[in-house]
Amino acid sequence: MKIAIAGFGALGSRLGVKLQKAGHEVTGIDGWPAHIAAINTNGLTVVHDDLPPKKYFVPVVTPKEVTGEFELIILLTKTPQLDRMLTDIAPIITKKTQLLVLSNGLGNIEVIEKHVARDQILAGVTLWTSSLVKPGEIHTTGTGSIKLQAIGHADAVSVAAALNQAGLNVEITQDVLTAIWHKAGINSVLNPLSVLLNANIAEFGTAGNGMDLALQILDEIQKVGATQGVKVNITDIMNDLTDLLKPENAGNHYPSMYQDIQNGKRTEIDFLNGFFAKIGRQEHIDTPFNALVTALVHAKEDIERVKLAKKQETFEI
Template identity: 85%
Template sequence: MKIAIAGFGALGARLGVKLQTAGHEVTGIDGWPAHIAAINTNGLTVIHDNQAPRKYFVPVMTAQEVTGEFDLIILLTKTPQLDRMLTDIAPVITKKTQLLVLSNGLGNIEVIEKHVARDQILAGVTLWTSSLVKPGEIHTTGSGSIKLQAIGHANAKPVVDAMNQAGLHVELTDDVLTAIWHKAGINSVLNPLSVLLDANIAEFGTAGNGMDLALTILNEIQKVGALQGIKVDIAAIMSDLTNLLKPENAGNHYPSMYQDIQNGKRTEIDFLNGYFAKIGQQEDVPTPLNMMITHLIHAKEDIERVKIAKQQETFEI
């Protein structure tokens, strides 16, 4: 299968390597020049669970440079940049191309529907993790899984089979929206709290009131979900959170929001806690903790971006 991965950062690179190793023709699409140059020049370095580094050679290019046709495009672009990415890669999307969105957050399906027919859209959630340490190098831990659903009437089985050949543990579901909200609940706990507590997932688990904070966040999300006709299973989310704390799963991982903050990037907080806070405000459902977390993350974004700018000025002098 000919596959493009739009958003070839930490997670995109991990999935790309596994798909390429299984024999698929993989092309990465990304917007970070240093990352693209490092991979195309020296290969992608992958360090898994403190094992010896391994090199993989996957062609990576910008959205403006990519050409040809693809059977599948996996979208891992963050929600705020998704519309722009789809616009830029429109020339390589045919009516036969299936688009699988695995990006965190809510609202992705609505964005994709502006660009392609519903029968081309697959939506999913993933528990695979990865960390982008520097341009051209990722660190990976544990294993993961993916749940996906065809939004229209497309046949998702070829995609599921291809991804399972790569050991990606993909399962078809007929209720992906519930799964997406489930994952958004997990991310709304681990992503912002890892930033605010300066902790990886396992370290978050050592916080005496960590799970109390998680429950408060999830209780607010559950109330918002009820307004949207979505059942948010708090017990199931808490069970997954507990499993993710283990080092053999994702305990040693720093979530993507932590990585974004460290790199001076804007986060996807408005499509996680901020999304729930916004809906709650519109529907007169109190979501004070999600609202506060959203404000704190935006403040942290500003602080870190100023720090990085000052460091760059010092370096240039």
């Protein structure tokens, strides 16, 4: 299958390598010039667990440079940049192109519907992880899975088969919205708290009150979900959190929000905890924990961006 991955960062790179190794023709699409140059010049370096580094050569281009036709486009662009990405890659999207969104956060489907018919959309969630260490190099750990559903009449079976060829452990579900809220619950715990506690997932697990904080966040999400007709199962989310703490799963991983903060980027907090706080206000549901976490992460964004700017000024001098 001819596949493009829009958002060829940490996770996009990991999935791209696995798909290419399975025999699919893969093209990466990204907006970070240094990352693109590093991969196209020296290849993508992948360090998995404690194994020696390996090099892979996957072509990567900018959104405005990509050409051709693709059977599948996997969208891993963060929600705040998704509309812009779809606008830029519009020339490669035909009526036969299927789009699978695996980005974290809520509201992605509504954005994609502005660009293509519902029958071209598949929505999914993934527990695969990856860390972008520097341009052209990712570190991966453990394994993962994907749940997906056709929003209209997209061919979920063929897409799942192609991804499973690459060992991506794909399951077709008929209730992806519940799965998306489930994943958003996990991310609304691990992403912001890893930032605020300066910890990877396993280190978060060593905090004596870490799971108490998680329960406070999830209790609010469950109440908000009930107003939207979505059943949020706190027990299932807590079980998944416990599994993710293990080093053999994702314990050694720093979530994407932590990586964004370190790189001076704006995070997707408004599409996780901020989203739940917003819906809570609209539905008159108190969400003090999610609102506070959102405000603190925004403050952290500002602080780290100023620090990074000062470092760059020092380096230039």
